[in-house]
Amino acid sequence: MIQPQRVVKDERSLGDLFSELMGETSALIRHEVALAQVEMTDKAAKAGRNVGFLLVGGAVGYAALLLLLTAIVALISYLLPVWASALIVAIVIGIGSYVLISSALAKLRSMELAPRETVRSVKEDAKWLKDQVI
DSSP states (O other), X not given: OOOOOOOOOOOOOHHHHHHHHHHXXXXXXXXXXXXXXXXXXXXHHHHHHHHHHHHHHHHHHHHHHHHHHHHHHHHHTTTSXXXXXXXXXXXXXXXXXXXXXXXXXXHHHHOOOSOHHHHHHHHHHHHHHHHHHO
């Protein structure tokens, strides 16, 4: 014999359903905030690292300028006047420093600081919540 199928009804009231929805929404918002914090911490660490490279590049360029001006100017001054040897050395060291600083600045400019993963996730959650209410 074929037995009739039983329909299982959810016996929860509308108030219970809304209460559950609010609890889940609250938990979802807490998770999104935590995700945003993690994402922004990661981006800040990368930005900080590149700022550190920028500072080191500037300091290395300055230290190199001071040290190499003294040593190389003395060496080149055997072939050229002192002023010409100092100018040549300054140009070469300046180019090296410029390359380091430009590289770090380019990386910093290309970084996107907005928490894209969190924004995407919040949009998905908003769509889910809208679908639940409707």
